[in-house]
Amino acid sequence: MSYLFPTYSRWEVEPDQSEGSVIIDKNGKKYLDFTSGIGVCNLGHRPAVVQEAITSQLNRYWHVSNLFIQEEQENAAKRLAESAKMDCVFFANSGAEANEAAIKLARKATGRKKIITFENSFHGRTFATMSATGQNKIKMGYGPMLETFVYLPFNDIEAIKKEVDDETAAVMLEVVQGEGGIHIGEQAFLNEVSQLCEDHGALLIIDEIQTGIGRTGKPFAFQHFQLMPDIVTSAKGLGSGLPIGAVIGKKELAHFFGPGSHGSTFGGNPLAIAAAKATMEVIFQAGFLEEVEKKSVYLFEQISKELKGIPDILNSRQLGMMIGLETSIDLPILLKELRNHGLLALPAGSNVLRLLPPLTVTKAEIDKAIHILQSVIRNYSKAAV
Numbered sequence: 001m002s003y004l005f006p007t008y009s010r011w012e013v014e015p016d017q018s019e020g021s022v023i024i025d026k027n028g029k030k031y032l033d034f035t036s037g038i039g040v041c042n043l044g045h046r047p048a049v050v051q052e053a054i055t056s057q058l059n060r061y062w063h064v065s066n067l068f069i070q071e072e073q074e075n076a077a078k079r080l081a082e083s084a085k086m087d088c089v090f091f092a093n094s095g096a097e098a099n100e101a102a103i104k105l106a107r108k109a110t111g112r113k114k115i116i117t118f119e120n121s122f123h124g125r126t127f128a129t130m131s132a133t134g135q136n137k138i139k140m141g142y143g144p145m146l147e148t149f150v151y152l153p154f155n156d157i158e159a160i161k162k163e164v165d166d167e168t169a170a171v172m173l174e175v176v177q178g179e180g181g182i183h184i185g186e187q188a189f190l191n192e193v194s195q196l197c198e199d200h201g202a203l204l205i206i207d208e209i210q211t212g213i214g215r216t217g218k219p220f221a222f223q224h225f226q227l228m229p230d231i232v233t234s235a236k237g238l239g240s241g242l243p244i245g246a247v248i249g250k251k252e253l254a255h256f257f258g259p260g261s262h263g264s265t266f267g268g269n270p271l272a273i274a275a276a277k278a279t280m281e282v283i284f285q286a287g288f289l290e291e292v293e294k295k296s297v298y299l300f301e302q303i304s305k306e307l308k309g310i311p312d313i314l315n316s317r318q319l320g321m322m323i324g325l326e327t328s329i330d331l332p333i334l335l336k337e338l339r340n341h342g343l344l345a346l347p348a349g350s351n352v353l354r355l356l357p358p359l360t361v362t363k364a365e366i367d368k369a370i371h372i373l374q375s376v377i378r379n380y381s382k383a384a385v
C-alpha cells in the first residue's frame with residue numbers, strides 16, 4: 001500500500017538516473033523523455049549550467065526570506081521582465097500560485113470582478129485557478145467555484161465580442177492550450193481579444209506556464225502573435241525542475257502590489273532563483289532559440305512524413321516543441337506501449353498524444369523517437385484491423 005494520496009495514476013517506470021533527454025529506470029532500462037517532466041526540463045535533465053548555479057548558491061545561503069534584498073532575485077526579475085518586454089515580477093513557487101496572484105492583481109488593479117477564460121483551458125488547482133479553468137473534470141466534487149469567471153469557446157470571435165464589457169477585469173488565456181489538447185490560438189482571434197481588452201480597460205493575462213521559457217521557439221508563445229499582454233505568468237520551465245513561478249506585469253500595475261498586499265515565504269527562494277537565472281541565460285539567447293525553431297520544424301516534418309496515411313492519427317498540431325497528435329487509439333494503452341518501447345509521451349485533452357521534448361533534444365533522438373512512435377502506432381493500427 002502507498003502512503004501517498006492516489007491523486008496520480010502513476011506509470012510503471014521508476015526513475016533511477018536522468019541526463020539530457022534520457023531517464024534510466026531502476027532496472028537499467030533507458031527511456032527517451034519526450035515529456036520533459038511535463039514541460040519543465042526544457043534544457044534536458046540536470047543541465048550542467050543549472051547544476052553549477054544551484055551548487056554555487058548552496059554554498060552561499062539557502063533561505064533568508066523576502067525581508068532581505070537579494071541581488072540575484074533582482075537580476076532574475078530583470079531578465080524575466082525584459083524577455084517579456086515588461087517591468088515587474090512577483091516570484092511564487094508554482095504555476096497555480098502565479099496565476100492565483102495574477103487573478104488577485106487583475107481584480108485589485110481594475111476594481112472589477114469578471115474574468116473571462118476559455119473552454120479546455122487549464123490554469124491550476126487552487127480555488128481561483130481551478131475556477132478559472134474551463135474543464136469540468138478538474139472541478140468535480142469541489143464546488144461551489146468562485147462565481148465571477150465566464151467561460152467561452154476558444155478562437156470564437158463572435159463569443160468574445162459579446163462578452164468583454166466595462167465590467168470585465170481581465171481576459172485570461174493560454175495561446176496554446178497545453179493540458180486541454182494543444183489547441184493553438186488563431187491570430188485574428190487573439191488580435192480581437194487584445195483590442196477588446198484595450199477598448200474596455202480590461203487586462204489581458206497570458207498564462208505562459210506551459211508555453212513559456214522557449215518551449216515554442218520564442219521566450220514566450222505570445223511573441224509569435226505580436227500581442228502586448230498586461231500580465232504574463234510563468235513557471236514549469238523557468239527553474240529547470242526547481243519549483244518556481246512568476247507573475248510578470250507592466251509598471252502601471254506595480255503600486256497595486258505594494259508592501260503587505262501579497263507574499264510568499266518561499267517565493268523567489270535563492271536556490272530556485274539561481275536555477276531560473278541560469279536557465280534563462282541559456283534559453284533566451286537568440287542562437288539557442290533559432291536552433292529550437294529549426295529542430296521543431298524538423299520534428300514536425302518527420303512526424304508528418306512518418307505518420308502519413310495512418311487512419312488512427314486524426315489530426316496533428318504544433319507550435320515549436322509543443323506537439324499534439326489527435327488519435328482514435330485508446331490513449332493510456334498507446335502511451336504504455338510507447339513506454340514499453342522506450343519513449344515517454346503525455347496525454348492532453350481526451351484523445352491527444354502530447355510531445356514536449358527537451359529543447360536540447362538532438363536530431364538523432366528525434367529520429368529515434370519518431371521511429372518508435374510510427375512503429376508502435378502502425379503495429380497497433382494493423383492489429384486492430
Ligand SMILES: Cc1ncc(COP(=O)(O)O)c(C=O)c1O
Pocket residue numbers: 094095096097099122123124125174178179207208209210211235236
Ligand atoms: C497552462 C498552465 N497553467 C497552470 C498550470 C499549473 O501549474 P502548477 O502545476 O505548477 O501549479 C499548468 C500546469 O500544467 C499549466 O499547464
